[in-house]
Amino acid sequence: MLRRLALRDFVIVPALELEFHTGFSVLTGETGAGKSILIDALQLALGSRGDVGLVREGAARAEVSADFDTPGALRQWLDDAGFGADPDEAMLLLRRAIDAQGKSRAWINGSPATLLQLREVADHLLDIHGQHAWQSLTKPSATRAMVDARAGLDTADLASRFADRKAAAEVLSSARDRSEELSRERERLVWQISELDKLGPAEGEWAELSAEHQRLANAQALIDAVRRALDSVTDAERANAEALTSRAVDVLCDVSDHDPRIAPVIESLQGALAQLQDAARSLNNYLGHADLEPERLAELDARLSTWMGMARRYRRPPDQLAALLAQWRAELAALEAAADTAALEARLAQADRHYLAEAQRVGAARGRAAGPLAAAVTEAMQDLGLAGGRFEVALTPLAVPQSQGLESVEFLVAGHAGSTPRPLAKVASGGELSRLALAIAITTLDALPEVGVKAQAGGVHTLIFDEIDAGIGGAVGDTVGALMQRLGCQRQVLAVTHLAQVAACADHHYVVSKSTRADGLTASTVVPVSGEARAREVARMLGGERLADTRLAHARAMLQSNSTGRPSIVTGQTRRRSKS
Numbered sequence: 139m140l141r142r143l144a145l146r147d148f149v150i151v152p153a154l155e156l157e158f159h160t161g162f163s164v165l166t167g168e169t170g171a172g173k174s175i176l177i178d179a180l181q182l183a184l185g186s187r188g189d190v191g192l193v194r195e196g197a198a199r200a201e202v203s204a205d206f207d208t209p210g211a212l213r214q215w216l217d218d219a220g221f222g223a224d225p226d227e228a229m230l231l232l233r234r235a236i237d238a239q240g241k242s243r244a245w246i247n248g249s250p251a252t253l254l255q256l257r258e259v260a261d262h263l264l265d266i267h268g269q270h271a272w273q274s275l276t277k278p279s280a281t282r283a284m285v286d287a288r289a290g291l292d293t294a295d296l297a298s299r300f301a302d303r304k305a306a307a308e309v310l311s312s313a314r315d316r317s318e319e320l321s322r323e324r325e326r327l328v329w330q331i332s333e334l335d336k337l338g339p340a341e342g343e344w345a346e347l348s349a350e351h352q353r354l355a356n357a358q359a360l361i362d363a364v365r366r367a368l369d370s371v372t373d374a375e376r377a378n379a380e381a382l383t384s385r386a387v388d389v390l391c392d393v394s395d396h397d398p399r400i401a402p403v404i405e406s407l408q409g410a411l412a413q414l415q416d417a418a419r420s421l422n423n424y425l426g427h428a429d430l431e432p433e434r435l436a437e438l439d440a441r442l443s444t445w446m447g448m449a450r451r452y453r454r455p456p457d458q459l460a461a462l463l464a465q466w467r468a469e470l471a472a473l474e475a476a477a478d479t480a481a482l483e484a485r486l487a488q489a490d491r492h493y494l495a496e497a498q499r500v501g502a503a504r505g506r507a508a509g510p511l512a513a514a515v516t517e518a519m520q521d522l523g524l525a526g527g528r529f530e531v532a533l534t535p536l537a538v539p540q541s542q543g544l545e546s547v548e549f550l551v552a553g554h555a556g557s558t559p560r561p562l563a564k565v566a567s568g569g570e571l572s573r574l575a576l577a578i579a580i581t582t583l584d585a586l587p588e589v590g591v592k593a594q595a596g597g598v599h600t601l602i603f604d605e606i607d608a609g610i611g612g613a614v615g616d617t618v619g620a621l622m623q624r625l626g627c628q629r630q631v632l633a634v635t636h637l638a639q640v641a642a643c644a645d646h647h648y649v650v651s652k653s654t655r656a657d658g659l660t661a662s663t664v665v666p667v668s669g670e671a672r673a674r675e676v677a678r679m680l681g682g683e684r685l686a687d688t689r690l691a692h693a694r695a696m697l698q699s700n701s702t703g704r705p706s707i708v709t710g711q712t713r714r715r716s717k718s
C-alpha cells in the first residue's frame with residue numbers, strides 16, 4: 139500500500155509531504171484547487187510520461203517520491219534487477235525528477251532506474267480509474283486474469299504446454315526447410331568420423347604414445363648412461379663410490395671410541411652406502427630389461443605421423459583428437475534426430491494434444507465463470523447510476539491458439555436498457571468506466587480475497603478513483619460512498635470526489651486548497667482534516683441554498699451516521715461496528 143507521497147516544485151505545489159493510511163481516504167476541495175495534481179504526481183513516480191510543464195514556474199526541477207509497502211511478488215524481481223534492499227526493510231522507495239530542460243531521471247530504492255522498470259513495478263502496486271485513467275479494465279491480460287481468478291484457474295501449465303508445442307513446431311519447420319542442408323551436413327560428418335575412426339584416438343593416448351616414443355628413440359643413449367653410472371657406483375676394478383664409502387666407514391669405526399662426535403658421521407655414511415647399494419640394484423634391473431625395440435619404434439613413428447597429419451587437417455592440437463571425435467559423434471546423433479521428420483511430426487502431434495486438452499479445460503472453466511461474473515457486475519451497476527445497464531464477458535474463439543488459450547476475454551458494457559453492449563475501450567464516459575471499475579471490484583471482493591480491480595498475481599493493494607462520481611448524486615452517491623467504504627476494508631482506496639455523500643464515508647479525509655502567495659504565484663496545499671474541520675468541509679460540499687448552519691448540522695449528522703455504521707477492517711471478512 140501507499141505510505142507516503144512527497145512533492146517538490148510540482149506544477150503549483152512548492153513542497154508537500156503526505157502520509158497515507160489503510161482503509162478509504164478521500165481528497166476534496168474547490169474545483170481547480172489541484173486535487174488531480176496528486177494523482178498526476180503519483181503516476182509520474184510510477185513511470186508515466188512527463189514534460190517540462192510539470193516543473194513549477196521559476197523552479198529548477200520537479201521531484202516526486204512515493205513510498206510503498208513492498209509486495210512479496212516484487213521481491214524477487216527487485217533482487218534480480220539489482221534493486222534489492224535489506225530483507226528486513228519492508229519499504230519500496232520510488233523517486234522521479236524532471237528538470238527545467240525536460241530531462242527525466244528515476245530511482246528505485248535509491249538506485250537509478252528506467253521508466254520501463256518503474257512501470258513494471260507499478261503493475262504490482264496500484265490501479266487508477268478516472269476520467270482519463272482507466273488502466274486494467276481495458277487491458278486484455280488483466281481482464282483475462284480476472285476471469286481466470288474468478289474460475290480459480292492457474293494457467294502456468296497451459297503456458298508451459300503452449301511453449302512445448304511451439305518449440306516442437308519450430309523444430310519440425312526447421313527440419314523441413316533445411317532438409318538439403320541437413321543432408322549435406324550429415325554426409326560431411328559421416329565422412330569425417332570415418333576418417334578419424336581409422337586412427338581411433340583414445341582419451342589420453344597421445345601423451346602415452348609420445349612418452350613411449352621419446353624413450354625408445356633415445357634407448358641407446360639411456361643404456362650407455364646407465365652403464366656408466368653403474369660402473370661409477372660398483373665397478374670393483376677401480377675405486378668406486380660404494381667401495382670408497384665402505385672404506386670411509388671402516389676407517390672411522392676404528393677410531394670412533396676415542397671421540398663420540400664421530401658417531402653421527404659414521405651413521406650418515408652408512409645411510410649413504412645403503413642408498414648407493416639400492417641405486418646399483420635399480421640400475422642393474424633397468425639394464426636387465428632395456429631393449430632397443432626397433433620394430434616398436436617404427437610402429438610408433440608411423441602412428442604418430444598419421445596422428446599429426448589428422449591434427450593438421452582438422453586444425454586441432456593432437457591431444458584433442460579424441461574429444462573431437464566424440465563431439466562429431468554427438469553432433470551426428472543430434473543431426474539425425476533433427477532430420478527425422480517422422481519423429482518430429484509425432485512429437486508435435488503429442489505436444490498439440492497435450493496443449494489442446496489443457497486449453498479446452500481452461501476454456502470450459504472460463505465459460506462457467508463468465509456468466510456469474512457478468513450477472514454480479516450487472517446487478518451492482520443498477521445502484522451506481524447505470525440502471526438498465528448490462529455487463530457481459532465475451533469469450534471469442536481465437537483464429538490461432540495462443541499461450542493464454544483458445545479464446546480472448548473481453549469486457550462489454552451497455553450503459554442503459556436497450557443499448558448494445560460494446561467494448562469498454564469504446565465507452566465514451568470516463569465516469570461510467572470508473573463506476574464499472576468499482577462495481578467489478580466490489581463484485582470480486584468476497585469471492586477473490588486477493589483480487590481488486592486488477593486480478594493479477596496477488597492483486598494490487600491500492601485502488602485510486604479519480605472523480606468517479608462525476609454526473610451522479612443523490613442515492614447513487616450514497617451507494618458509491620458505501621461501496622468504496624466497504625472496498626476499503628480489504629484494500630487501500632483513495633478517491634478524488636466532489637460528493638459529500640462519498641466524502642462522509644471515508645476513514646481519512648484530505649482537503650486540497652489553492653491560494654496566491656505574497657510573490658504573486660499560486661500554490662496548492664493539502665492537509666488532513668478531522669472533527670469540526672472535516673464537518674465544515676463536508677458542509678461546503680453540500681452547498682445548496684440552505685443556511686450554513688443547516689448544512690453544517692447535516693454534515694455532522696452524515697459523518698456521525700457513517701462513523702457508527704462503518705465496517706471495520708478485519709482479516710478475511712467484513713463486520714459492522716455496533717452503533718453507540
